[in-house]
Amino acid sequence: MITKRIIPCLDVRDGRVVKGVNFQGLRDLSSPVELGKYYSDSGADELVFYDITASAEGRRLFTDVLTEVARTIFIPLTVGGGINALDDFDRVLKCGADKVSVNSGAIRDPNLIFEAAKRYGDQCVVLSADVKRVGGVFHVFAKGGREDTGMEAIAWIKKGVERGAGEIVLNSIDTDGVKQGFDLEMLDAVCNAVSVPVIASGGAGGIDDFVTLFKTLPKVDAGLAASIFHFGEVTIPDLKAALKENNIPVREV
Amino acid sequence: MIAIVDYGVGNLFSLKSSLAAIGAEAVVTGDADVLRKADKILLPGVGAFGDAADKLRATGLDAVIIDEARNGKPLMGICLGMQLLFDRGFEYGEHAGLGLIPGEVRPIAEVIPADYKIPHIGWNALCFTENKSPLFRYIKEGDCVYFVHSFYAANCADSVIANAEYGALLTAAVQRLNVCGCQFHPEKSGRVGLNILRAFCEEETIC
Secondary structure (H helix, E strand, O other): OEOOEEEEEEEEEOOEEOOOOOOOOOOOOOOHHHHHHHHHHHOOOOEEEEEOOOOHHHHHHHHHHHHHHHHHOOOOEEEEOOOOOHHHHHHHHHOOOOEEEEOHHHHHOOHHHHHHHHHHOHHHEEEEEEEEEEOOEEEEEEOOOOEEEEEEHHHHHHHHHHHOOOEEEEEEOOOOOOOOOOOHHHHHHHHHHOOOOEEEEOOOOOHHHHHHHHHHOOOOOEEEEOHHHHOOOOOHHHHHHHHHHOOOOOOOO | OEEEEOOOOOOOHHHHHHHHHOOOOEEEEOOHHHHHHOOEEEEOOOOOHHHHHHHHHHHOHHHHHHHHHHOOOOEEEEOHHHHOOEEEEOOOOOEEOOOOEEEEEEEHHHOOOOOOOOOEEEEEEOEEOOOOOHHHOOOOOOOEEEEEEOEEEEOOHHHEEEEEEOOOEEEEEEEEOOEEEEOOOHHHOHHHHHHHHHHHHOOOOOO
16 A cells, blocks of 8 residues: 655755754754654655755755755655756766656746756656745746736646656645645545645644544645754654554655 | 775766665675676666666667576675666667566556655665565565665566565565666665675674
């Protein structure tokens, strides 16, 4: 039986993890390698590294640490941030990434999904969408959620899957940071529209939110979160134990 | 020394790193002589069956791999590399494989229920068949490994050593004497995956 995936997301700037993290026993709290290993050891099913660097030098630092992470950690690694061209896919895949997540880059050039899927396979291309309700309609936002593209989100995501996206990360701007649970309504709409795996993001405040997510929407494949893991509010072993108690299949380590 | 076959298909960085992590000496190579001298051979692969089979033939390494395997050298195929071990594959047409294990590679859509997603992506549990393979000596029934695939090995019941349940039983690993293969990615399957590679790499393991 396929298990539900739990995915911590790490923001990286100039090769260092940003957003303070709060763990006992880690020597270097901003080392992507140490944090990645910590998560991998505690049962994370996959890791997402999001590069928020703006400079070329920062990019180089990012790929250096990615290489080191891939040398140390043997679970699937997804990289997002600054993916605007096939060269960017190439750059991170060579460093050991397994999947590449596109967001604004695909909005600027939707053909990027098609070209990348053709070259690297559908399984490699993750379409990440930041979505917010505008006048009761789901809109896709660009530039880290700052800019309304005016595009209707479900149609955009369906089109992305047709172009070759092998997975969808749905980040609800409406629930992100609120910590009152995932956006079940929005996730349901996406799950009903596409047949590729859907990863829920935005809104997790505690263990119960993951239980509710997978119980309410069995079609959702994975839950992604950042701060609740980084601040130690939820540990992955506790989360997986709770999911298991609720008869939701999870991988045990 | 373990030879990882490089025939221009996929990214070998993680596989090489995972062998380093278990202390196995490995080399990524497209050189026939290196394959002949190696103690064991790993055949990786991602992408489509026909493409990969063509590329392998274009390098001429197919004949070397077949020779070495028939002479008893341990060979492990990974993901598409496992699929290539079979007689033929039906992905975008019909293509000949290496013919080292009887069977064929068919779409999982033929056997799984319609509401199951394709590809089969994610962590799934291994169900061993009756005689536990030495490849699994460091892991246990029910351990999860990471899959990404839309095709599976069919009509090969004699060679199956593990299945994964995904609405149907899908071939997860096969073995026929010294030739074996994993449909999943051991190099992306955490400690469990490393332990499978370790068992394969160990001198005394008769794969």
